[in-house]
Amino acid sequence: MVSTPRKPAKRAAKPAAAAGSSARKSKPKRHWVRGLVILFVVLAALGVGGFALAVSLTDVPSPNEVSTSEATIVYWADGKTELGRLGEATRRSVALADVPLDAQHAVLAAEDRTFYEHGGVSPLGIGRAVINNLKGGSTQGGSTITQQYAKNAYLTQDRSWSRKAKELLLAFKLETVVSKDQILEDYLNTIYFGRGAYGIEAASIAYFGTSVENLDAAQAAVLASVIKSPNGLAPEENLPALKARWAYVLDSMIEQGWLTPQQRNSAKFPDINKQKAGNRLGGQTGFLLQAVTDQLITLGFDETEIQRGGLRITSTFEKGAQKGATAAVRKVGPDANTEGLRIGLAAVRPGTGEVVAMYAGKNFIDDQINNATREFAQAGSTFKPFALAAAFEQGVPLGTELNGDSPSTVNGYTFSNYGDKSYGPVSLLQATEFSINSAYVQLESEVGVDAVAESAIRAGVPDTTPGLNLDNLDLTFVLGTASPSGLSMANAYATFASGGIRSEMTYIKSVMGLNGGLLFEYDPKTMVAFDPNIANSVSYTLNKVVTDGTAFAAQKLDRPAAAKTGTTDGNKSAWFVGYTPQLATAVLMAKEDASGLPVSLSGTGGLGTVTGGSYPAAIWTAFMTAALANEPVVDFTPPTGDLTVAPDCPLIMPVDGTKIPVGCPTPSVIEFGPEPSVDASASGAPVPSGAPMPSGVAPEPLQPGDQSAPEPGGAPAPTAVPPPPTDEAVPG
Template structure:
């Protein structure tokens, strides 16, 4: 048998995993010489079945034509603990040591919309809130278009999420505040040092995913929703033992309550609807409850699929670069004119999650309580006391009242009867009936998704 070269032991994903563990050991204070000398017994978080499933998913359902410069990253995180159970970082560590799962290089696209959703829920905005789904649409001087420049008309927040409607989400962001959206992103677990997440220089494009987080950060951020709002740091290591068998390190999750549990459960409820009724429908093949969001950026420079079950959160991203490392369009990759988040990324996510969860029980999401999933209480008439109109309500009618009527005192005026039949209405009577405001007709729900379909 041909002897294996030493370098080959780092081939495939192995080198990436060892590099991640080594870097964390150094961060934990272990001396690099001590690490290289050997003798430490390290228990990692990587699970063999899940790790094999990640590699197999990319190979089996990922694109296999026109892949020059293609970069694919996958990261899977346990909600509540931050344990990284699997990672696909690149084709082969020996040939290219750049980790596409931990590198911050691909704009997130519409996978940032759930953070705006969480911020809106925190401000009491319900899923029934009405938003403008027209395209193009101008908000505060910014003009935005939906995918394919498709107009939906008035839509609910639920529909805006299911069909990833840009114009509606920009309106939502303008009303809840871009800073509130950014803070939700950070609280969920995306580092504030992420490219494009400069809190001093944000505009209404932010909700459309102009920032470039790592796949690991996005998996961990969505894991926060899966864990009922509990955010945890990530780890590759659970335990380190010394040469003499002594315990040198044991991982204890550092968690914080990033969101109220009902807010997180409401996000999960909504993202589950994106799977059952919207652009993330490819995840239905998983055969168990899932919550997910697609993302496709301008110029088709990147495509994402981020989703979770109660037990596992996973992000899959795809992007292309030229020989100089400059982002280029994914168009043509794998034979697709446009690579959307619902195409190859969704297929990879579903194949991986199927393998990673094959021995795990089917778990339902915790249902939200309260009024967040209902329509807002919208006034039909503009309040005269200046009470703010709830986010997502159409502009109420303004009723203007004329001068008080005067009673003319003259001998010709009709006498007021004291009893018997009521006086007949005099010709020319101008008494108006009680005013009534009819709700505007609805155009109905938007058409089924076409922008994120799997080929």
């Protein structure tokens, strides 16, 4: 039997079947690859579409406070020189057109060379950021300028994938709604450059002391360099690294065609200003800025406007005068036994109320209590001019005789003069020159303590002053038991200096908004507090205190001045308040113990007793000399009328009941008998005491008030010449 070839046939068919099987297997593989491609395309499309949708749905939020905050700058009275800044912000915006092209190119070379070519995000930058984030490293320099601005202006500074995703979306969105130039301008105005400087304008001032518009290429490259690491590349910390980065920036500018090789070769690393040491509020600056801030709040500005609103404030403080105040305290103030010592100085412009200078304390950083505006030191005899003005208003002239004895009792109140000195009968002028308590208490009792208090308030002493006791006034008022601030006393005396015109006080001349609009301009609010002749008579008298009395230290000013000293019981405070026609200044000294209670000034600066005529007078004179250095010498307006003329005091009691002028001694009551048959003087007969003298015979002794007050330079003659003013002395 012959075998058939079925099996071989079957074997032969196997390859075919295998081939078919292989074909069937390869077909699903091709479908799989194709599916992957399609899936990738779909996913990519969805991703792009989703990202586009996310970008379109992304709203650009309001910039955060850091990016929009603008430094509020306070200028000296000249309106140009910066005094200081309010708040922590230092940023000051500038237009891109004001930034030199070299500065723009330097920043682009350092941070984003393709800024004007990409759409807000650099793929290489993203890749670098991803790798660095995976490694836990820094992403510094990996983001575009648009991304950096988006992060600084709208987002937080945390390092997370979600924040990075928001940054990318915002960067793309910004590029669709904001121009490249605007993004670059905003970036340059918000980026941090170190030294507390936000924005390229603040950085230019911090590093080179000039505006950005004055930067050259080498200086611009320094600022561009520090953006990468403001602290790590700080010139005072790592100058070699900064110079290396600076060279890299310049070389990059050459690569981009923004700098020629010749310019690069001639470029030298610029001199960088030393970083200002100390706190920006140190010394007197903090006191002055706080005073300005307080007034801004009073004017209605809120904290946000003040701290971040970019206000431009011209203050009333004059730089030269302020420097003179600090120098005066340092040079002629006490330098021994000064623990707990507080010195205050305030200077006010008569007629306008502008505060020209203040010495408020040694250092605002150490102690924020303002000794010039604080009400804590009894005024002492500096209150006597208010009684003088009240007396003048009632027609009491300078020649009025008063009792200068010590101790003395008036209306049941017994008191003593400083040092318990007795002067005997004195004129009102002498009572003022020598600051005689007994005479002034008598004067106060005669013109009325209410009138004296009202005079003080009209002059400018606030009715809320501690110790004023307006509801329970007594004869101690004229002796200065109240505790006004130095600023209030300077303004009160400025009322006399301005011919009786009182003005409100101000630290601010004007306030400009960020856009240059005028928000506030000071317009002095004044009132007539005293008749001009009353004020001029007070000035005449206080000028005599300088030329002939306890304020003689002010003669060193070498120009007409009016002043009054003040020293309190227990030597708890000492004052010197005075003025010229152009400036009124108060200087006060007081001491406190650790708990803030007043203690004696005795021993301060080596003096057994610190009087108003000692250190306060020396400080006043030194300050006024500096503050008025460029001012012309101006005389006081002389008074008119009879106030500086001695009163007509009768020698005998008027039989018709005519009132005796205030301050005149009480005349004797004379019993008249038959007239003598012969001339009494010729016969040698006694003349009744107080009787009229025959013609041609001078009375003996000469009574005060029998002669007119002399021209300025002289004084009405008292019954007895008081001793020299030994109670107020300049430190030897």
